[in-house]
Structure formats: structure tokens, C-alpha cells
Amino acid sequence: xxxxxxxxxxxxxxxxxxxxxxxxxxxxxxxxxxxxxxxxxxxxxxxxxxxxxxxxxxxxxxxxxxxxxxxxxxxxxxxxxxxxxxxxxxxxxxxxxxxxxxxxxxxxxxxxxxxxxxxxxxxxxxxxxxxxxxxxxxxxxxxxxxxxxxxxxxxxxxxxxxxxxxxxxxxxxxxxxxxxxxxxxxxxxxxxxxxxxxxxxxxxxxxxxxxxxxxxxxxxxxxxxxxxxxxxxxxxxxxxxxxxxxxxxxxxxxxxxxxxxxxxxxxxxxxxxxxxxxxxxxxxx
Numbered sequence: 213x214x215x216x217x218x219x220x221x222x223x224x225x226x227x228x229x230x231x232x233x234x235x236x237x238x239x240x241x242x243x244x245x246x247x248x249x250x251x252x253x254x255x256x257x258x259x260x261x262x263x264x265x266x267x268x269x270x271x272x273x274x275x276x277x278x279x280x281x282x283x284x285x286x287x288x289x290x291x292x293x294x295x296x297x298x299x300x301x302x303x304x305x306x307x308x309x310x311x312x313x314x315x316x317x318x319x320x321x322x323x324x325x326x327x328x329x330x331x332x333x334x335x336x337x338x339x340x341x342x343x344x345x346x347x348x349x350x351x352x353x354x355x356x357x358x359x360x361x362x363x364x365x366x367x368x369x370x371x372x373x374x375x376x377x378x379x380x381x382x383x384x385x386x387x388x389x390x391x392x393x394x395x396x397x398x399x400x401x402x403x404x405x406x407x408x409x410x411x412x413x414x415x416x417x418x419x420x421x422x423x424x425x426x427x428x429x430x431x432x433x434x435x436x437x438x439x440x441x442x443x444x445x446x447x448x449x450x451x452x453x454x455x456x457x458x459x460x461x462x463x464x465x466x467x468x469x470x471x472x473x474x475x476x477x478x479x480x481x482x483x484x485x486x487x488x489x490x491x492x493x494x495x496x497x
Contacts, residue, residue: 216451219433220454223428227459230424234420240402243287246421246429254430270371271385271389272385274364274386280391285356286357289350292347293351299456309366309452326489334457365440368382446490457483
């Protein structure tokens with residue numbers, strides 16, 4: 213639980229920063245830079261971990277989906293949606309986590325589904341009252357991001373067992389795979405000019421990217437996947453939405469923005485109840 217909460221707190225600072233400093237930039241370039249920084253952060257641990265070539269390739273492939281494609285879809289959505297609406301349409305990830313896990317295990321777990329639905333409702337409570345039209349392109353991009361992230365955190369469990377405790381090296385290979393695919397996509401679409409254009413971004417964007425790459429991306433996803441491997445799918449599903457009330461609380465406490473304090477507190481209380489109901493124990497295989 214503490215690992216998932218720590219990751220959620222790191223991510224809570226991201227929404228406003230991305231909208232304020234990165235929304236007009238190439239989403240593939242932004243994703244590539246963030247993942248490059250995360251891979252660089254974990255490079256010493258990758259070299260020390262010495263995973264087998266097969267496991268390293270599997271980790272890179274998983275990273276392509278969970279981090280690479282997810283980031284491209286997620287950051288691209290900011291071109292079509294305001295920041296609060298991006299937060300809104302990420303709240304359906306719990307349903308994907310429970311649905312994908314039950315589909316993989318060929319079962320149906322009503323308890324986990326109830327917990328996921330409660331988590332979606334609790335997150336929606338925070339965002340109720342905001343106004344503005346939703347562009348279907350942004351909504352579709354976010355559902356792609358939600359699916360990639362939900363599938364990746366579930367598949368990480370099997371890789372973690374094969375890695376025999378070398379979690380940091382495993383995640384480092386995932387970052388490398390995610391960076392390579394985003395870099396290749398950037399090179400294909402924009403050529404060398406698209407890569408060089410990163411140097412022309414304003415200094416504030418560079419500082420924001422440095423923070424996002426090292427902390428919410430590098431450290432955040434490492435903590436999240438480690439926590440995900442220890443949780444039941446129902447508990448994990450609910451935890452996916454903790455970032456929503458936490459992000460609003462951060463906007464209010466840290467950045468001085470107006471926020472629905474009462475609804476934030478109610479949302480957090482409901483999510484805590486859903487977490488207790490879902491049980492924080494990894495499902496038996």
C-alpha cells in the first residue's frame with residue numbers, strides 16, 4: 213500500500229505541470245525524453261542486475277506497451293482536452309485492471325468489480341461540477357493509455373517472479389524498451405529535425421521534463437510496479453484512482469488553486485473503504 217501511495221503522490225504533481233509547460237510540444241518527443249531520463253537513472257542498476265537476454269527482451273517489450281505507448285497516448289490527449297478532463301478520463305483504469313485480470317484468469321470476481329466501480333465513482337465525485345466539452349479524440353487516446361497501463365502492471369507480476377528479486381534491473385530494461393520505441397517513432401515521423409527541436413524548447417520545459425523524467429516516471433513507475441506485484445487485482449484497481457483526489461489536493465495546497473475540499477476528502481474516504489473491501493493481498497494463481 214505504501215509503495216502505491218508514494219507513486220500516486222509523485223504523479224499528483226504532474227497534471228498541472230504537463231498542461232502548463234508541455235501541452236504544445238510534440239507528445240512523442242516528450243515521452244522519449246522522459247523515458248530516456250528514467251532509463252538513465254536506472255542504468256547502473258541494469259548493469260548490476262545482469263538479467264538473462266530472454267528476460268531483458270521480455271522486459272523491454274513490456275516497457276514498450278506499459279510506458280512507451282501509454283505515454284504517447286496520454287501526452288497527446290492534452291492537445292484535445294483540458295487538464296481536469298484528462299484526469300477525469302483516466303479514472304476508468306480500475307475497470308480495465310479488473311476486467312483484464314479476470315479475462316486472463318478465466319474467471320469473474322464480483323468483489324473486485326464492485327471495488328473498481330466504487331473507485332471510479334469516488335474519483336468522479338472530485339471532478340463533478342467542472343464544465344467543458346470533451347473531444348472524442350482526446351477521450352479515445354486516454355482509453356488507449358489506460359489499457360496499456362492496466363495490462364502492463366498486471367503482466368509485470370510474472371516477470372518479477374522470473375527476475376528473482378532484481379526488480380530495479382527489470383524496470384530499467386522496461387524503460388529502455390519504452391525509450392527506444394518512442395525514439396524510433398519520433399525519428400520516423402519528424403526525422404533528425406524533430407530530435408534537434410528538443411533543444412529549442414524553453415528552459416522551463418526542460419526543467420519540468422527533468423523532474424518528470426526522474427521522479428514521476430523513473431521512481432514513480434518503479435514504486436508502482438513493485439506495489440502492484442504485491443496487491444490483489446481489486447486492491448490495485450482502486451489504487452489506480454488515488455492520484456485523482458491527491459492531484460486536486462496538491463493543486464489546492466501547493467499551487468494555491470481553488471478546489472472542492474469537501475469532495476476531495478469524501479473521495480479519499482470512499483477510496484480507503486474500497487481498498488479495505490478489496491483486500492491488499494495478491495490473488496492466488
